[in-house]
Amino acid sequence: xxxxxxxxxxxxxxxxxxxxxxxxxxxxxxxxxxxxxxxxxxxxxxxxxxxxxxxxxxxxxxxxxxxxxxxxxxxxxxxxxxxxxxxxxxxxxxxxxxxxxxxxxxxxxxxxxxxxxxxxxxxxxxxxxxxxxxxxxxxxxxxxxxxxxxxxxxxxxxxxxxxxxxxxxxxxxxxxxxxxxxxxxxxxxxxxxxxxxxxxxxxxxxxxxxxxxxxxxxxxxxxxxxxxxxxxxxxxxxxxxxxxxxxxxxxxxxxxxxxxxxxxxxxxxxxxxxxxxxxxxxxxxxxxxxxxxxxxxxxxxxxxxxxxxxxxxxxxxxxxxxxxxxxxxxxxxxxxxxxxxxxxx
Numbered sequence: 621x622x623x624x625x626x627x628x629x630x631x632x633x634x635x636x637x638x639x640x641x642x643x644x645x646x647x648x649x650x651x652x653x654x655x656x657x658x659x660x661x662x663x664x665x666x667x668x669x670x671x672x673x674x675x676x677x678x679x680x681x682x683x684x685x686x687x688x689x690x691x692x693x694x695x696x697x698x699x700x701x702x703x704x705x706x707x708x709x710x711x712x713x714x715x716x717x718x719x720x721x722x723x724x725x726x727x728x729x730x731x732x733x734x735x736x737x738x739x740x741x742x743x744x745x746x747x748x749x750x751x752x753x754x755x756x757x758x759x760x761x762x763x764x765x766x767x768x769x770x771x772x773x774x775x776x777x778x779x780x781x782x783x784x785x786x787x788x789x790x791x792x793x794x795x796x797x798x799x800x801x802x803x804x805x806x807x808x809x810x811x812x813x814x815x816x817x818x819x820x821x822x823x824x825x826x827x828x829x830x831x832x833x834x835x836x837x838x839x840x841x842x843x844x845x846x847x848x849x850x851x852x853x854x855x856x857x858x859x860x861x862x863x864x865x866x867x868x869x870x871x872x873x874x875x876x877x878x879x880x881x882x883x884x885x886x887x888x889x890x891x892x893x894x895x896x897x898x899x900x901x902x903x904x905x906x907x908x909x910x911x912x913x914x915x916x917x918x919x920x921x922x923x924x925x926x927x928x929x930x931x932x933x934x935x936x937x938x939x940x941x942x943x944x945x946x947x948x949x950x951x952x953x954x955x956x957x958x959x960x961x962x963x964x965x
Contacts, residue, residue: 625663625666625667625668627641627642627645629666630659630662630663630666630668633662634655634658634659634662636655636659640655640659641659644656644658644659644660645659645660645663681745681938682742682743682744682745683717683718683719683745684718684719684720684721684743684744684745685713685718685719685720685721685744685745685746685747685748685934686720686721686722686723686735686738686743686744686746686747686748687706687709687720687721687722687723687747687748687750688723688724688725688734688735688747688748688749688750688751689702689706689722689723689724689750689751690702690724690725690750690751690752690753690774690819691724691725691728700877700878700904700906700907701876701904701906701921701923702750704906704907704923705750705772705773705923705926705927706722708923708924708926708927708928709748709772709927709930709931711927712927712928712931712932713931716931716935718745721738721743721744723735723738725751725753725754725758733758735747735758735761735762736761739761739762739765739767744767745768745938746767746768746769746770746934746937746938747762747767747768747769747770748769748770748772748930748931748934749769749770749771749772750771750772750773750774751774752774752775752776752777752818752819752820752821753776753777753818754771754776754779755778755779756778756779756780758779759779759780759784768785768934768937768938769784769785769934770785770786770787770930770931770933770934770947771784771785771786771787771788772786772787772788772926772927772930773787773788773789773821773926774788774819774820774821775788775820775821775824776820777820783946784946784948785933785934785937785946785947785948786946786947786948786949787926787929787930787933787947787948787949787951788949788950788951789821789921789922789926789950789951789952789953790824790950790951790952790953791821791822791824791825791828791953792824792825792827792828792831793828793952793953794824794825794828794903794919794921794952794953795824795825795826795827795828795829795831795832795873795875795903795919796828796829796831796832797828797919797953797954797955798828798829798873798901798902798903798919798955799812799828799829799832799833799873799901800832800835800836801901801955801957801961801963802871802873802899802901802961803832803833803836803838805871805899805961805962805963807870807871807899808838808870809841809844809868809869809870809871810829810833810844810869810870810871810872810873811844811846811866811869811871811872811873812826812829812844812845812846812872812873812875813846813848813855813858813872813873813874813875813879813880813883814826814845814846814847814848814875815847815848815849815850815875815876815879816847816848816849816850817850822875825875825903826845826875829845829873844869846858848879850876850878850879851878851879851882852878852879852881852882852885853882854879854882855874855878855879855880855881855882855883855886856882856883856885856886857886858883858886859882859883859886859887859890860886860889860890863890866887866890866892866898869898870898870899871898871899871900871901871961872898872899872900872901873901873903874900874901874902874903875902875903876902876903876904877902877903877904877905877906877909877916877918878906879902880900880901880902880903880909880916880918880960881902881909881912881916883900884900884912884914884916884960894914894960895914895959895960895961895962896962899960899961899962900916900917900960900961901917901918901919901955901960901961902916902917902918902919902960903918903919903921903953904918904919904920904921905918905919905920905921905956909958910958913959914958914959914960915958915959915960916958916959916960917955917956917957917958917959917960917961917963918955918956918958919953919954919955919956920953920954920955920956921953922951922952922953922954925951926951929947929949929951933947
């Protein structure tokens with residue numbers, strides 16, 4: 621069996637001391653550039669993987685980023701989009717040779733705060749937080765311990781983010797774009813399927829719906845803002861149980877693609893055609909929405925841009941000890957027109 625190469629082996633091959641090898645593997649400026657290149661070349665040729673604990677002892681860095689995801693990540697109506705976002709974050713981190721630990725804010729078994737657990741255990745160099753129900757004490761703790769972090773995707777309810785680094789989607793604008801598009805197609809009776817969730821982003825999408833109606837001098841009918849738990853089955857049942865009510869509706873803005881697909885299935889079972897009888901615009905742009913019939917018109921969340929901007933900001937904080945103004949970016953989503961709204965072509 622082939623023996624795993626050690627730092628001592630690399631030192632002998634490179635004709636340097638083991639301490640020089642350790643510094644060279646960590647790109648230390650104390651080692652000449654040519655020597656560093658030679659050390660790293662030997663390590664690569666022999667399949668050497670620098671032990672994380674050894675690296676941490678020298679650089680005080682783990683090479684690991686923590687990702688705090690919301691607890692509803694395990695619910696499939698949310699997991700499609702969040703999985704795509706996580707995959708892009710992971711790709712960005714791997715490109716910069718960082719590993720990833722994914723945690724909920726609290727351990728579901730013992731309610732231990734996972735943020736404190738990761739930081740106190742010196743398991744991470746920084747955090748990306750995709751969670752809308754953080755507490756101010758979490759942020760205070762991270763600042764006190766000098767742990768850089770970036771907030772992604774979800775605005776916070778009860779915490780001060782004025783001086784924090786964040787990249788959010790303008791969900792109110794997304795709701796506005798979806799509703800305004802349907803109004804532009806001639807619809808004035810638009811049902812809003814609102815996800816029944818404590819996350820602020822769904823309230824924002826409804827605010828956008830309301831604003832679009834108001835800007836077009838259309839009344840907001842509260843009966844046409846209907847709460848749904850976000851599952852395919854829930855939206856299917858909600859629509860199929862209201863055949864008479866649906867005859868008063870000419871379009872639907874569904875706040876997730878999953879809800880839209882359930883609604884379309886129900887409408888078809890009621891003998892109604894989409895988009896001929898009722899037009900539909902959804903939100904999220906998950907992959908399989910474009911493979912259903914009719915293909916789903918939807919608001920695209922710029923998840924790749926979120927991941928790239930957030931990771932780049934975190935890398936910048938990790939690479940520099942200097943204090944810079946926080947990066948705060950609100951990214952606009954955009955409409956993808958397919959078949960379900962009746963405007964494709």
